[in-house]
Amino acid sequence: MKNILIIDDDIHIGNVLEETLAKEGYSVIRAYSGTEALLVLSTTHPDLVLLDLMLPGLNGEDILPHIKDVPVIVVSAKVDVDNKVDLLLNGAVDYVTKPFNMKELLARISVHLKNTESMRVSSELTFEDIVLNTNTHVVKIGNTEIKLTRTEYAILKLLMQNPTQVVTKSLLLDRISADTPDCTTSSLKMHISNLRKKLREVNNKDYIEAVWGIGFKLRTE
Known part of the structure; x- marks a missing residue:
């Protein structure tokens, strides 16, 4: 309604x-x-x-x-x-x-x-209760807006564009490097950790999981 x-x-x-x-x-x-x-x-x-x-x-x-x-x-x-x-x-x-x-x-x-x-x-990506607006760059879980850095936003957007796949570290760095030059191989883990923490703080749910030796993916039940 x-x-x-x-x-x-x-x-x-x-x-x-x-x-x-x-x-x-x-x-x-x-x-x-x-x-x-x-x-x-x-x-x-x-x-x-x-x-x-x-x-x-x-x-x-x-x-x-x-x-x-x-x-x-x-x-x-x-x-x-x-x-x-x-x-x-x-x-x-x-x-x-x-x-x-x-x-x-x-x-x-x-x-x-x-x-x-x-x-x-056309402008929204969704995964469970996460909504990412690609026009406004606003990310919400339910009615709560999540304040993300440019790098965190770029990482989440790429993961939400590939919700069922493991996104390799090299692909992540390659796809987001143009928009986020501050993200390097050594800092990627920190950016992912900060993103997971911000999402988890809303409802104590972990949306992103690491696939050892490969990369990251959205966590499905």
């Missing part, structure tokens, strides 16, 4: 949106101010955001830069063309002017969710 965050202080409009979206099979979260929206976003990752601009506290323009990797449809009474252009350039995927046609809004929501899903499929 796709999860949609409505950020709007107009209770009536929010209620209508929530009721309609629920009937269409979406899960809905509500935020009634800019400050509350940031709090919600710090603990949840919705599939799409409907963002009003005129909010108490932080306004929609202030919130938009804080919304990462989520399609944002601005739903606002503001009709200024320059304002629309600025918002679209600063991260919004669409702009719907109030009052809006509900069928049109639902169609736009469906289109942007499909577009986002297509982009994620």
